[in-house]
Amino acid sequence: MRQLKRAFTLLEISIVVMIISLLLTGVLVGQTVKENSAITKIIYDLNKYTEAVISFNQTYKRLPGDMSNAYTVFGSSCGGSAAKCNGDGDGIVEAIDSVDDDEFSKVFHHLTLADVIQERFLDTSFGNGVTAINGTVCGTSSFDTGAFPGLNSPELAIANGTIALHPRGGNEESHKWLVGKGRRCGYPMFSLFTPAQAKKLDRKLDNGVYNTGIFKVSDAVNGSGDTSCIVSSDFNLTNKKAACYVVYQAFIGLF
Numbered sequence: 001m002r003q004l005k006r007a008f009t010l011l012e013i014s015i016v017v018m019i020i021s022l023l024l025t026g027v028l029v030g031q032t033v034k035e036n037s038a039i040t041k042i043i044y045d046l047n048k049y050t051e052a053v054i055s056f057n058q059t060y061k062r063l064p065g066d067m068s069n070a071y072t073v074f075g076s077s078c079g080g081s082a083a084k085c086n087g088d089g090d091g092i093v094e095a096i097d098s099v100d101d102d103e104f105s106k107v108f109h110h111l112t113l114a115d116v117i118q119e120r121f122l123d124t125s126f127g128n129g130v131t132a133i134n135g136t137v138c139g140t141s142s143f144d145t146g147a148f149p150g151l152n153s154p155e156l157a158i159a160n161g162t163i164a165l166h167p168r169g170g171n172e173e174s175h176k177w178l179v180g181k182g183r184r185c186g187y188p189m190f191s192l193f194t195p196a197q198a199k200k201l202d203r204k205l206d207n208g209v210y211n212t213g214i215f216k217v218s219d220a221v222n223g224s225g226d227t228s229c230i231v232s233s234d235f236n237l238t239n240k241k242a243a244c245y246v247v248y249q250a251f252i253g254l255f
Contacts, residue, residue, distance in 0.1 A: 038157035039200050045154060046177060046205070049163065050250040052116040053107075057255060063175070064110035065093045065103040065165065074113040079106070079123040091255065092167040093175060107165045108153050122151050147182040147189055161192045166247075174254060179246040191220035191245045195228075195235040198244035205248065210235060214249040 056064045060073070067073070068089025071082035079085035087093070087103045094103045108121035149155035149162035156162055162182035165175055180189030193201065198217045202208050206215035210230055217235070219227040220243055228236050229244035236243070 035197065036200075039197060039204070041157040042161070042179075042201065043204055045156060046163065046179070046248060046250065049108075049111075049117070049154065050177070052111050053165065053251070054254065055116045056111055056114050059114065059116075062089065063087075063091065063093050063107075063165075063255060064114070065105075065107035066091065067110060070106075070110055070113075074110075078109065078113055084123065093165050094167055104164050104166065105147070105152055119154065121153065147178075147180075149182045153182060156192075158192055158197075160190075162189065164189065174249060174251045176247050176249040176251065179248055181242065189245075191229070191242050193217075193244040193246060194242055195230075195237050195239050195244055198229065198246060199235045199237070201246070214252060216247045216249070218245050218247075219243065220245050 053064060056062075060067060062068070062070075066087035066089060068086050070087070071078050071085040074085065085106070087106065092103075093107060106123065108117070108119075109123045111117045112119065112121045147153040147162045147164045149160055153162040153164060156179075158181075160181045162180070164178045164180075164182075166178045167175055178189060179192065181192040182189050198210070199208065202210060202213075202215045202217060206213040210217040211233075217229060219229045227243060228239045228241075230236060231239075
């Protein structure tokens with residue numbers, strides 16, 4: 001005689017559903033914790049490198065990257081020549097200077113040589129042949145206008161994220177950090193943050209309003225990614241893609 005198969009009881013089904021719900025909740029909580037940890041680490045790094053630039057300026061009366069006598073002070077370990085090492089000393093860390101290479105690509109190498117940071121960042125001499133995020137192999141001139149995390153600039157807690165010291169311009173009265181996704185042949189960087197991430201950073205570093213204060217957020221620029229960071233004058237929190245380009249004016253009133 002054939003035995004009938006026993007069906008699941010409502011209690012058993014309820015237990016399975018509860019277990020699945022707990023697992024999904026754990027995954028979501030884990031993702032949130034990981035993201036919050038990344039945001040906290042990025043804020044720590046921004047503050048750390050801001051203090052390093054200020055310390056460098058207080059010691060040498062120059063900005064890293066712009067220092068016109070860097071080769072004299074740091075020697076041949078700085079770029080291998082005065083032309084590769086020095087900036088033009090005009091008080092502005094330029095994207096394109098009148099000496100040789102772009103000054104902002106030298107910023108973290110100068111900080112390394114001055115021992116105001118523990119990380120060791122390279123000079124511009126390694127630039128030829130570096131592979132960009134899109135697979136393109138950058139030439140030396142392209143590298144000089146790029147930020148390559150872990151090589152000539154810091155590597156942030158979000159993949160390929162980095163920062164670059166940028167000169168004053170427009171209505172801003174000081175230098176600022178550009179925060180974005182590096183490893184691109186040329187300038188500027190890609191957008192790095194989702195609107196939700198950018199809003200968290202804005203709230204922690206400033207006032208939470210995307211276009212006022214010292215932390216400013218805009219849509220991605222120059223075709224560098226999704227361009228829907230800001231919608232109807234606010235963060236587009238429905239967009240989960242990296243769409244936000246960030247400028248952090250950490251040096252207002254200093255230089």
